[in-house]
Amino acid sequence: MNSVDPFDLSKALDGAAKAHLDPTVSKFELCSEYGPAGDQQKAIEKTLSQLKKSQSRCVMLGVTGSGKTFAMANIIESLNIPTLILSHNKTLSRQLWQEMSSLFPSNAVE
Helix, strand or coil, rough: CCCCCCCCCCHHHCCCCCHCCCCCCCCCCCCCCCCCCCHHHHHHHHHHHHHHHCCCCCCCCCCCCCCCCHHHHHHHHHHCCCCCCCCCCHHHHHHHHHHHHHHHHCCCCC
16 A cells, blocks of 8 residues: 655646646635735745655744735745645634635635
């Protein structure tokens, strides 16, 4: 029996997962009048680079209000694959849901 690494994104990044998506699933389109600022672009590029090299886990650190959620949204748009975001409490979960819903108004955020 083959062991599957749940953190291996290589097939998803190569498009294998996209081939199995319902054709009515739309592209993730970030809707914001702002672009990445400060160190956000560097964090986005570094995270994407790590994921594309099949690094199993990535951690983005930043102080409150530094734009981690916006950086995460840019990464989701760039990868264009369904994404699960986990949070350690209900308050932060609700905040993430509200922000992602406003950043991706044409996509289902549940």
